[in-house]
Amino acid sequence: MSALLDILASASFWAAAVRIATPLLFGVLGALICERAGVLNLGIEGIFTAGALAGWLTVYLGGSLWLGVLVAALTGAGFGLLHALLTVPLGLSQHVTGIGITLLATSTAYFGYRVALPTVASPPRIEPFAPLSIPGLSDLPFLGPVLFQQTALTYLALFLFALSAYVLARTPLGLALRAAGENPAAVEAQGLDVHRLRIGAVVAGSALMALGGAFLTMAAFNAFFFEMTNGRGWICIALTVFASWRPGKALVGALLFGAFDAFQVRLQTVAGGLVPGQVFLMLPYLLSILALVLVARRADYPKALMVPYIKGQR
Amino acid sequence: MIRFETRTTPSPALRAAAPVLAAAAALGLALVPLALAGAPLGRALVLLVQGAAGSSFALAETLTRATPLILTGLAAALAFRAKLYNIGAEGQLYAGALAAVTVGSGAVQGPPLLLVPLVLAAAALAGALLMLGPALLKVRLGVDEVVTTLLLNFVVLLFVQLMLEGPLKDPMGGGWPQSEPILDAAALPPLVERLRLHAGLLVGLVTVVLAHVLVARTVVGLKIRAVGENAAAAAYAGIGVTRITLLVAALSGGAAGLAGASEVAGLKGYLTADLSRGFGYSGIVVAMLAGLQPLAVVPAAIFIAGLFVGADTMSRTLGVSNYIADLIVALALLCVLVGGLALRYRVRWR
Numbered sequence: 001m002s003a004l005l006d007i008l009a010s011a012s013f014w015a016a017a018v019r020i021a022t023p024l025l026f027g028v029l030g031a032l033i034c035e036r037a038g039v040l041n042l043g044i045e046g047i048f049t050a051g052a053l054a055g056w057l058t059v060y061l062g063g064s065l066w067l068g069v070l071v072a073a074l075t076g077a078g079f080g081l082l083h084a085l086l087t088v089p090l091g092l093s094q095h096v097t098g099i100g101i102t103l104l105a106t107s108t109a110y111f112g113y114r115v116a117l118p119t120v121a122s123p124p125r126i127e128p129f130a131p132l133s134i135p136g137l138s139d140l141p142f143l144g145p146v147l148f149q150q151t152a153l154t155y156l157a158l159f160l161f162a163l164s165a166y167v168l169a170r171t172p173l174g175l176a177l178r179a180a181g182e183n184p185a186a187v188e189a190q191g192l193d194v195h196r197l198r199i200g201a202v203v204a205g206s207a208l209m210a211l212g213g214a215f216l217t218m219a220a221f222n223a224f225f226f227e228m229t230n231g232r233g234w235i236c237i238a239l240t241v242f243a244s245w246r247p248g249k250a251l252v253g254a255l256l257f258g259a260f261d262a263f264q265v266r267l268q269t270v271a272g273g274l275v276p277g278q279v280f281l282m283l284p285y286l287l288s289i290l291a292l293v294l295v296a297r298r299a300d301y302p303k304a305l306m307v308p309y310i311k312g313q314r
Numbered sequence: 315m316i317r318f319e320t321r322t323t324p325s326p327a328l329r330a331a332a333p334v335l336a337a338a339a340a341l342g343l344a345l346v347p348l349a350l351a352g353a354p355l356g357r358a359l360v361l362l363v364q365g366a367a368g369s370s371f372a373l374a375e376t377l378t379r380a381t382p383l384i385l386t387g388l389a390a391a392l393a394f395r396a397k398l399y400n401i402g403a404e405g406q407l408y409a410g411a412l413a414a415v416t417v418g419s420g421a422v423q424g425p426p427l428l429l430v431p432l433v434l435a436a437a438a439l440a441g442a443l444l445m446l447g448p449a450l451l452k453v454r455l456g457v458d459e460v461v462t463t464l465l466l467n468f469v470v471l472l473f474v475q476l477m478l479e480g481p482l483k484d485p486m487g488g489g490w491p492q493s494e495p496i497l498d499a500a501a502l503p504p505l506v507e508r509l510r511l512h513a514g515l516l517v518g519l520v521t522v523v524l525a526h527v528l529v530a531r532t533v534v535g536l537k538i539r540a541v542g543e544n545a546a547a548a549a550y551a552g553i554g555v556t557r558i559t560l561l562v563a564a565l566s567g568g569a570a571g572l573a574g575a576s577e578v579a580g581l582k583g584y585l586t587a588d589l590s591r592g593f594g595y596s597g598i599v600v601a602m603l604a605g606l607q608p609l610a611v612v613p614a615a616i617f618i619a620g621l622f623v624g625a626d627t628m629s630r631t632l633g634v635s636n637y638i639a640d641l642i643v644a645l646a647l648l649c650v651l652v653g654g655l656a657l658r659y660r661v662r663w664r
Contacts, residue, residue, distance in 0.1 A: 042460065082648075092651045095399050095460055099598060100651065103644035107637055108347070114635030115351045234464045241458070278476040285465040292462065296455035 007266050014146040014259070018154060019220070021258025023048070025157040026212030027236030028243070028250045029164055030076075030205040036168065036245055037201030038181035038304040042098025043083045044209050045233030046105030047076045051210025053109040056217035056224045057116055059126045065218060069153070072214035073207040079105045080206020084199040091308030102233070113224060123223040129153055151219045153211070160208065165247035177201055181302035184309040194309045209233070231285060238288035244300050253291075260287060324657040333603045333610075336653040337617060340646035347641060353634045365627025366620030372627075374509040378581065380612075380619035382407065382590070384518035385573035386597025387604060387611040387618075388525055389441075393566035395529065395606045396542045398452070398559055400445060402463025403570035404594025405470035409444045410437030410571025411578045412474055415482065415493040415585045418500035418578075429500040434517065434575050441571020442564040444470065449563030453556045467594065475587045484584065493585040502580035514576030519612065521569060526608040528565075538562055570594065591622070592640070599647040618643055 007013050027044060034041040041047075055072035059065055083101045086092045117124070129151040137148040168174035177197055179187045184194040212232070217224050239257060243250035264280045341359075348358055366376050386403040393400035400406075413436040422432060448466065451457040478491040486494075502513040529535040540548040541558045549555045573593060578585050600618050604610035625639035 086648065086651065090652065090655060092655070096394075096598070096602065097648070097651060099401060099595075100644060100647040103595060103599070103640070103647060107640035107644050111347060111351075111635050111637040111641050114637055115347075118633065118635075231465065231468045234461055237461050238465065241461075276476050276480060278472040278479075282469050282472045285468045288465050289462055292457045293451060293455060296451070296457045299456070 003270055004267075007263065011142050011145040013262055013266065014142075015149065016262040016265075017255065017259035018146060018150060019258070020261045021254045022150075022154045022157050022219070023212040023215045023232055024236055024239065024254040024257055025154075025161060025251070026208050026215065027233060028239045028254050029157075029161055029247070030208030030212070031236050031240045032205075032243070032245055032247060032250055033164060033168075033177075033208070034080075034202050034205035035240060035305055036181050036302060037177050037198045038184065038302060038307065038309070039084065039087055039198055039202050040094040040098060040237075040306050041080070041083055041101075041202060041205060041209075042095060042237065043079055043101030043105060043206065044098075044236055045229055045231070046102035046109075047079050047206050047209040048213035048216075048229040048233045050079060050105040050109045051076050051213030052217045052228060053113055053213075053224050054210065055214030056126060057112070059218065060124060061116075065127075065129055068218055069156075069211065069214055072210045076210020076213075077203045077207040080203045080209075081199070083206065084202035087308070088195050088198045088202070091310060094306050106229075110226060113226075123225055125222045126218070128222040129219040153215045153219050156211075157215075161247060161251055168247060178302075180309075181304050184304050184307075188309075188311065194311075198309070209236075212236070235284060235288045238292050241299055242291040242295050244295065244298075245302060257284070257287070260284070318659040319662055321658060321660050328657060329605065332653040332657055333605060333614065333650055336649035337603065337646055339649045339653075340642050343645050343649070344638060344642045348634065348638060351634050351638075353632050358628055358632060358634065361628040361631055362621070362624035364624070366624030371509065372623065374506060374511045376616060376620045376623045377515055378510045378512070378619075379623050380615045381512070381514045381518050381580070382573040382577050382593040383596055383600050383615035383619055384515075384522060384612055385569050385576065386593050387600030387615045388518075388522055388597075388608060389566045389568075389570035389573070390598045390601035391604055391606045391608060391611055392525060392529070392538075392569065393445075393562055394542075394601055396538050396559060396562040397545065398449065398562055398566070399460045400448075400463055400563070400566045400570075401460050401598065402445060402448065402466050402567075402594070403573070403597045404590060404592065405463070405467040406441035406444050406567045406570035407574040407577070407590050407594055408470045408474050409440040409567075410574030411585050411589055412477060412482075412574070413437045413440035413571065414575040414578045415496060418496045419494040419584075420497060423497075424499065426499045429497065430502065430579070433496075433500050433579050434572060437571040437575030438568035439571070441574065442568040445563045445567025445570075446560065449560050453559050471587065474585070478585065478587055482585070491587060495584045496579050500579060501583065502576060510581060512576075512580035514580035517572060517576055521572060522608050522611055525565070525569070529608055534558075534561070570597070573597075596622075596643055599643050599650075602647055602650050618646075 031044055051072040054075035055068040058068035058071040079101055086097045087094045131149050132152050134148040138144045176187055176192050180194050180197040187194050216228055239253045243253045261284055264283050268280045345355055367373050389403045414433045417436040418433040448459045448462040451462055452459045482493045484492055484494040505511045537553045537558050540553055541555050545555050577589055596618055600614045603614035621642055622639045625636045629636035
C-alpha cells in the first residue's frame with residue numbers, strides 16, 4: 001500500500017501522467033471542437049495514425065521536427081475536409097462516414113509506410129522532440145519537473161487548449177460555432193453560413209487529432225509502428241462525452257486518464273506477478289466505457305450533434 | 315440551374331447498379347496510390363483479377379476468405395437495419411472463436427452430429443452475449459453503442475491473449491500462444507479435396523437465408539425495419555422498440571460469433587490472437603455494399619474477399635504492399651455512401 005502512495009507522491013509519476021495525456025489532449029480537443037459544431041468525427045482513430053506517419057516520415061526524410069508537425073496537421077486537415085464534405089453539405093451518416101475515414105486514413109498510412117520503406121524489418125528511429133525546460137519555472141519544487149520539463153508538443157497542447165477554450169467561450173466565432181451545434185437555424189438567421197462553420201470546425205479539429213498522432217511518433221516512441229494508435233482515438237471520443245463537451249473538464253479528464261495509465265504501468269511492476277499483464281492493458285478501455293456509463297444519465301449532448309443541416313428545411 | 319429532387323422509390327436497376335458503380339469507382343481511385351507506388355497499372359489490375367478468380371484454386375481461396383465476411387457482413391447489415399451501429403463484430407468474432415475452442419477442443423466428447431452444432435451454438439451465444447452489453451447500455455442509459463462496441467474490441471482481443479497465454483494454452487504448442495486444437499469430430503469438414511474451402515461457407519449461406527426470411531417475410535422482420543426507419547413512429551405504433559433492439563443485437567452478435575467458430579473449426583483448427591484480419595471492420599463495408607440486404611451480403615462479401623486475395627497475389631508479384639486492398643475497401647465504403655445519395659435524389663437540369 002505504501003508503495004502505491006509513494007508512486008502517487010512522486011514527481012516523476014505525474015510528469016509521466018502529463019506526457020501520456022498529451023496525445024489525448026490533442027485528440028479530445030479536436031473531437032470537442034468538431035462535436036461542438038455538430039459533427040461527430042469517428043475518423044479520429046485513423047487521423048491519429050495518419051498524423052503519426054506523416055510527422056515521422058517528414059523527419060525521417062530529412063525535414064525538421066516542426067515541419068513534421070506542420071505536415072501532420074495538414075494531413076489531418078485533409079482527411080477532416082473529406083469527412084466534412086461528406087457529412088456537412090452531403091449530409092451522409094456521420095457514424096458510417098467516420099468509420100470509413102478511419103479505415104481510409106489507416107490504410108493510407110500503412111500503405112504509405114510500406115511504399116516509403118518496402119524492406120525495413122525494424123522501424124527506423126528519428127531524433128525526437130527533447131524535453132524543454134522552461135527557465136525559472138522548471139526549478140519549482142514538484143511542479144517544475146511535472147509541468148515545465150516536458151517536450152514542446154505538450155506545451156503546444158496546453159496552449160491550444162487554453163486558446164480554444166477562450167475562442168469557444170468568449171469570441172463571436174466561438175459563439176457561432178457552438179450555435180451551429182445547438183441551433184443551426186438560428187445561426188443561418190444571423191446571416192452566417194452553417195456549412196462553412198461546421199466544415200471549418202471539422203478541418204481544425206482533425207488537424208489537432210493528427211497532432212495527437214504525431215506526438216506518438218515524434219516525442220514518445222520515436223518510430224512508426226503498425227497499430228500504434230491502439231484505440232486512443234476512441235478513448236478521446238469517450239472522454240469528450242465524459243467532459244460534457246467542456247474544454248476545462250476535458251483537460252482534467254485527459255490528465256486523469258493519463259495519470260491512470262501511468263499508474264497502471266507502475267502497478268504492473270509492483271503486482272505484475274499476481275495478475276496477467278493483459279488485465280492492466282484492458283483497464284484504459286474499460287475505464288472509458290465506465291466513464292460513458294457514469295455520465296450517461298446527464299450527458300448534455302449538443303442539440304444538433306449528428307443532425308445534418310439543410311438550408312430551408314426544418 | 316441544377317435541382318435535386320427526392321426519389322421516393324428508386325428503380326431496382328438503379329439499386330443494383332449503385333454498389334457496382336461504387337466498387338468500380340473505388341478501384342479507379344485506387345489507381346492513384348498504385349501509380350504513386352510505381353506499379354504498372356494494367357498489369358496490377360490483371361494480377362488482382364487473376365489472383366482473385368483466375369483459377370479454381372484462386373476462386374476457392376476467395377470463397378474461403380469470403381466465409382467470415384459473409385457472417386460479419388450479415389452482423390452489420392442486421393444491426394444497421396435497426397439503426398443499431400454494431401462496430402464490434404471484430405470482438406464478437408473473437409468471443410465466438412473463444413467459445414468454439416473452449417467447447418470443441420476436448421471439454422465435450424461425442425459424434426460430429428452433436429459436437430458441430432454445439433460448437434456453433436456456443437460461438438453464436440458468446441457473440442450475442444457480448445453485443446447485448448452495449449445494446450443494454452444504449453436502450454437503458456442512452457450510451458452510444460458505436461464507442462462502446464469499438465472499445466470492447468480491444469478488451470476482447472486482450473482477453474483472448476490472456477486466455478491463450480493461460481488457461482487455454484496448448485501445452486504441445488511449442489511455447490506459442492495458441493489454443494489446443496479442435497477435435498476432428500467438432501471440426502467443419504472441407505468442402506473440396508485438397509482445398510481450404512470448408513463447410514463454414516454453408517453455415518454462412520444458411521444463416522444469410524434464415525436472416526433474409528426473418529427480415530423480409532416475418533412480423534418480427536417488419537418490426538425490425540420499422541424501428542430502423544423511425545423508432546419514434548414504431549413505438550407509437552405499439553412496437554416494443556427496446557425488445558426489438560435487444561433481439562437485433564443478439565442476432566447481430568450471434569452472426570459475428572459464428573464467423574469466429576467458422577474460422578477456428580473450419581479453417582485454422584485452433585485459436586490464435588491473429589485469427590481475424592480485420593474481418594469485423596470489413597464486414598461493415600460488406601453490409602454497406604449490400605445495401606443492408608441479407609441476400610446481397612453474399613456477393614458483396616465475395617467481392618471484398620476477392621480484393622484481399624487478389625491483392626496478395628499482386629503484392630507477391632509486383633512487390634506493392636497488400637495494404638492496397640484495405641485502401642480499396644475503405645474507398646468502396648465512402649463511394650457507396652456517396653452512391654446512396656443517387657438513390658435518394660435525382661438531378662434535374664433546367
